[in-house]
Amino acid sequence: MHNAAQSAEFLLNKGANLVFNKNGMSAMDLAIANKAQEVALTMVQHERWKEILSQPSAVYGWATHGLIKELPSVMKVLLDRCVDVSNRHPLSAEYYEKYDYHPLQLKLYRELDSPTQKDKPKPLEALNNMVQYKRYELIAHPVCKSYLNSKWMSYGIYLHFSNLLIYSAFLGMLTSLILRGIEIDLKPRMKTMSLDHLYANKPNMSHTNVSHFGPLHLKPDIQSESLPSVDVAFLYVVMIFTASHLLKKFLQISIQGSRYFFRLTNYFELICYATALVFAVAFFDIPDKYVPWRIQWLFGAIAIFCAWFNLLLHMQRYGKPGIYVGIFLRELRILMKAITVYFIMIIAFSMAFCVLNPEKIFPDNRNFYEQDHGDDSPNDWQTAHKTVQSSLIRISDMLVGDVDAIQNYIDPILNDQLVFPGATYFLALVTVGVITLLIQAILMGTAVYDLEKIEKSATINMLAMQVALHTDLESKLPEAFLSRVQKTEAIVYPNYTKWRALTKWFDIFTTGDLEGLTGKAGRLGERRRKGLPSGEGSTSVQAHAQQQTKLKDVNAKMDQHYELLRLVVQRMDIKVDTDVVDDPTVARRRISRYAVRQNSRPRTAWKAIQASVSLKSALRPNSQGSDQSVKSGRKSASFGLLESSSSEHFDGGDTDHVSDEDHIH
Numbered sequence: 001m002h003n004a005a006q007s008a009e010f011l012l013n014k015g016a017n018l019v020f021n022k023n024g025m026s027a028m029d030l031a032i033a034n035k036a037q038e039v040a041l042t043m044v045q046h047e048r049w050k051e052i053l054s055q056p057s058a059v060y061g062w063a064t065h066g067l068i069k070e071l072p073s074v075m076k077v078l079l080d081r082c083v084d085v086s087n088r089h090p091l092s093a094e095y096y097e098k099y100d101y102h103p104l105q106l107k108l109y110r111e112l113d114s115p116t117q118k119d120k121p122k123p124l125e126a127l128n129n130m131v132q133y134k135r136y137e138l139i140a141h142p143v144c145k146s147y148l149n150s151k152w153m154s155y156g157i158y159l160h161f162s163n164l165l166i167y168s169a170f171l172g173m174l175t176s177l178i179l180r181g182i183e184i185d186l187k188p189r190m191k192t193m194s195l196d197h198l199y200a201n202k203p204n205m206s207h208t209n210v211s212h213f214g215p216l217h218l219k220p221d222i223q224s225e226s227l228p229s230v231d232v233a234f235l236y237v238v239m240i241f242t243a244s245h246l247l248k249k250f251l252q253i254s255i256q257g258s259r260y261f262f263r264l265t266n267y268f269e270l271i272c273y274a275t276a277l278v279f280a281v282a283f284f285d286i287p288d289k290y291v292p293w294r295i296q297w298l299f300g301a302i303a304i305f306c307a308w309f310n311l312l313l314h315m316q317r318y319g320k321p322g323i324y325v326g327i328f329l330r331e332l333r334i335l336m337k338a339i340t341v342y343f344i345m346i347i348a349f350s351m352a353f354c355v356l357n358p359e360k361i362f363p364d365n366r367n368f369y370e371q372d373h374g375d376d377s378p379n380d381w382q383t384a385h386k387t388v389q390s391s392l393i394r395i396s397d398m399l400v401g402d403v404d405a406i407q408n409y410i411d412p413i414l415n416d417q418l419v420f421p422g423a424t425y426f427l428a429l430v431t432v433g434v435i436t437l438l439i440q441a442i443l444m445g446t447a448v449y450d451l452e453k454i455e456k457s458a459t460i461n462m463l464a465m466q467v468a469l470h471t472d473l474e475s476k477l478p479e480a481f482l483s484r485v486q487k488t489e490a491i492v493y494p495n496y497t498k499w500r501a502l503t504k505w506f507d508i509f510t511t512g513d514l515e516g517l518t519g520k521a522g523r524l525g526e527r528r529r530k531g532l533p534s535g536e537g538s539t540s541v542q543a544h545a546q547q548q549t550k551l552k553d554v555n556a557k558m559d560q561h562y563e564l565l566r567l568v569v570q571r572m573d574i575k576v577d578t579d580v581v582d583d584p585t586v587a588r589r590r591i592s593r594y595a596v597r598q599n600s601r602p603r604t605a606w607k608a609i610q611a612s613v614s615l616k617s618a619l620r621p622n623s624q625g626s627d628q629s630v631k632s633g634r635k636s637a638s639f640g641l642l643e644s645s646s647s648e649h650f651d652g653g654d655t656d657h658v659s660d661e662d663h664i665h
Helices: 004-013 027-033 037-045 049-053 063-070 072-081 106-113 125-132 142-201 203-207 229-262 264-282 293-317 319-356 366-370 388-400 405-414 421-448 451-476 479-485 500-507 524-528 540-572 577-581 584-600 605-619 627-652
Strands: 083-085 097-100 489-492
Touching (some): 027 037, 027 049, 027 063, 037 540, 049 072, 072 083, 072 142, 097 142, 142 264, 142 479, 229 264, 293 319, 319 388
């Protein structure tokens, strides 16, 4: 239907009732189902837009869900309409921006449609649909960001920071236990282990009065000291905290099933709490009957690493720190994918060096044997490629530029201490070129490629995590509390100077402005500051839709005119030029006429001048001539003019002309 948008606007202006058809579909449902973008734009731009959107949808639940899924460009126009700015100067302290949250507050629509309906709506359903259908340009809209900020400032900041504060206390206690335990438990056990190795290899040392062996202080009995009472209290707190969180995680696994393991954060939390619990409990196993001390401290190292890394993951949900954490995780993911492929080359070079350079040999040089090598250590004759493990670390270290070519390759080659000096030299050169230069450059280029795109992706991921966080919180908070903190609109004064320092500090932990993601300025108010009307200002989507509507109207009119002309031609039995051109007889006649005229044209400039002079002399009357000569001169002049005119017309014309008998007019 060509005039559907105009018809819808006419009916809405006349106050037509919004009813459902026999299938329970509203007018907006039909527009979405038929992908009628112009009709949907007309309805969301009309002054009755709230009444239209308040109708439940038989297909999508609510009309906004259908717009998000099927017509995201129309949903963007709807969100643009929900932004209004004051008429003050943009730099004035009284300048404000007003955001209307009605398209995102489905609870208001539900109450408007059926105030007695008791079922609880899903929290942030509109924003969750944007995340589900990957409508990132919508979730990054200023209205959606302001909506998330309002929820963050209402209750999210208190719950999130209280949770973060509790976790930081746990992290501080665990860190204190690790540091204190290293001094009073781990180091004494390591000294005891060293003494056991010393007495096993030198039994006579235990009966001497020697107090030191190298850097090791020989002490007859080295016992681990007991933990202070404060650390014991920390142990109990850590055990209670980790045990309670492990029970919580197991409950989440039973509810969510395999979906629980889709998030990286859950793995670090499980590993952190499990290893920290084993580490804390092992302090009470003094004789090492159940948990050996080496296993205890291995778990302690894993626990402290995962605990601090988990703190980093906690910071990715809000503000500038969240964007930086998101960029770091995305870069880490890219590098891990790349290094997985290039690790094959690292293994190849490591295995080759293990074959060519496992150990040094005595050189075939008399001067070497004339020197005293009593102070030489066995380590002086070992290489970094003695084992596969050490060779892998050596080649991997070359990725960051630590070649150390003099000690590892140049000195052994010059001192004739290698079995395969030529092959080792060539392989070292190839390793520097491939590992140190090529793969390092590829990894760095892969990491920093399109950094702006990576930042946008990290920002979108942060917004999606905010939606998940608020959805989880609102599903657990009581309805009475949510009704008190719920907002239908927000007014922001960007130039307000009072408490500016505190506001800037809070801005670090809010969604902030995503410059370049939703436009050059990042906010819709920037567009309206340039003089465009607020609320219903033209956007690229609206302009495109209007152009499409105009093009459809022009095409429809052209089709009508074409049909009219076709009927006229058929009625009057007119033969058009295209039919004449297709006639082979006419084509042959044109070719012959063109050849004759080409032969009759003046070939040179001198002949053209002669023809002009003869024409002038023929037109000039002779004093002794008679009337007959004048007439003959006039005839020749007329013939010359006609011939010249016809020749010029043929040469300068755009198309070939046929005789009158060839055309039917």
